[in-house]
Amino acid sequence: MQRKYMAFGVTAAIALCALLPTSVRIHAQSDDLPSWADGPARKAIVEFVRVTTDKSSPKFVPPEDRIATFDQDGTTWVSHPIYSQLLFAFDRVIALAPQHPEWKSMQPFGCVLSGDKAAMSKFTMKDLETILMATHTGMTPEAFQAIVRNWMATAKHPRFNRPFAEMAYRPMLEVMRYLRDHGFKTYIVTGGGQDFVRAYAQQVYGIPSEQIIGSALDTQYTYNKAGQGILIKEPKVLLDNDHAGKPEDIYLFLGKRPIAAFGNSTGDRQMLEYTQAGGGARLMMLVLHDDAVREFAYGPAQGLPDTRIGTFPQSLYDEAKRRSWTVISMKNDWKRIFAFE
């Protein structure tokens, strides 16, 4: 199974190499991508940056069109065993419970308050939405982000027992920096909450809030007691930024098509397709979680456990192969996964 997805990367690298004068150096500066093994994934990245930024290249792309989009959960940081935003929401239910005595006997809140993990693992999308709406609305975005930042400073990942900021993948942070150093603009394009990610994206990824595209609730413009204009987060979904929502929202925000896109699941499929459809040099990459020792291993196509987070089914493999997308093996392509290692 391992050989199978490795083959995609090799295929992509060979395809790219065929387009180049053989004498050209295709290596990055030795310290640009230190966490990456010298394999097909690293080669695909370096080669893509070379052909798009070398003015003499027929695939040169002007800086204003160098857009690279990154899914977040499972692509730029750990999403297992549970999305960090859900952990945040559960922690908020506990924090807000004294103001809501009725929650104790009211589902889905009751399960969270009693710590019933078996029941919580069976939460439906509707249950999760109820919890998200109750914990993410009725305040200004500024107040919400202050709560998120406070949580980020104190909460710890259940397996690694470290702050979530340290759950970012070092190789992906290197790729983001490497792309920015070559005139790219890097965007997070996440199914997660836009406000949630914006609260820490500058600190964790070096990405400013205007380059975070995510699922978003409506806001309502109103006035505070001093007569000043403020916004209040409303319990109504405005953007569901996953699957087809990703290319739709990328277009809404940018009016441009990315030339590089990174994902790890079916939720990223359309973003990668849309990126590739622009023609010219394109880089599409999918992170495969195949390292149970250093991180997690899941994804049915590899005979790895299926989970409801970050699905990477056989059909996505088949599409990656057919469209020459590069699959990144955490196990083989990443020498180092976390900064704390």
Add this chain to the structure above:
Amino acid sequence: MQRKYMAFGVTAAIALCALLPTSVRIHAQSDDLPSWADGPARKAIVEFVRVTTDKSSPKFVPPEDRIATFDQDGTTWVSHPIYSQLLFAFDRVIALAPQHPEWKSMQPFGCVLSGDKAAMSKFTMKDLETILMATHTGMTPEAFQAIVRNWMATAKHPRFNRPFAEMAYRPMLEVMRYLRDHGFKTYIVTGGGQDFVRAYAQQVYGIPSEQIIGSALDTQYTYNKAGQGILIKEPKVLLDNDHAGKPEDIYLFLGKRPIAAFGNSTGDRQMLEYTQAGGGARLMMLVLHDDAVREFAYGPAQGLPDTRIGTFPQSLYDEAKRRSWTVISMKNDWKRIFAFE
């Protein structure tokens, strides 16, 4: 009446000056704003840029927060006697009529096809929406923008008989450039169609598509015959970017509050309020159309004709005075309005 709104600008300038060491030079480079008369509006702009960009100023703003938002119609280019996007839509009805023989006897299309200006002047919002949906959807955004660019290259303004690109106000182009030269990011925040403005914004304003926030229709992700991912513009409003929609969408796109905002009507009121509410140095400006000779004169508060485009009622005047916003008199503050003068 003239004296009244001039007083607002003077008040704002005095308020700003009171905050400064008197020895500081508050003039722009002599050629930065050549189309601006040396009055209170120009002084407010120059002073705002000085206090926000001088590192020793207590009101210094780091470059990443230097966000300036501009309404378009009536603020950065001519919106009278009719919004350019409506003219575009009427021209599209005529161009598409051969494919829609039923339109001849179907309102509101029939009036457009017969050139019945009296009937067209009475179009309701519903009529206009019908025409916009019929002419702006069912194609990719790329195809739509190509049509807009072609129209921009050929259509002429009914009074000035020049291409619409020349309808941009030279003083506002100067302010945009002046702000960008001082590390600001300039955004168009328009009630008009985002896709429409994006088609020409780089050419007319030097602003890239990702810095255009406008009213937007939904898009639908689908596949072309080659199996490539494409978007199709749908007849469904996603963002109504006017009035309260402006601050809501600014937050959606940027996650930041502007520190400078320019408008000309009640549709911009909330954007200016929201900008000011951030505290610290802020610049809020409203363009008053009081120059019937060189452009147009309208706005009931000045005893000028009321129109349904770009309403500037007494209540907006009162608010501008109360909140110390600067009102720009086209007649007195702009030495030159158009590049072709």
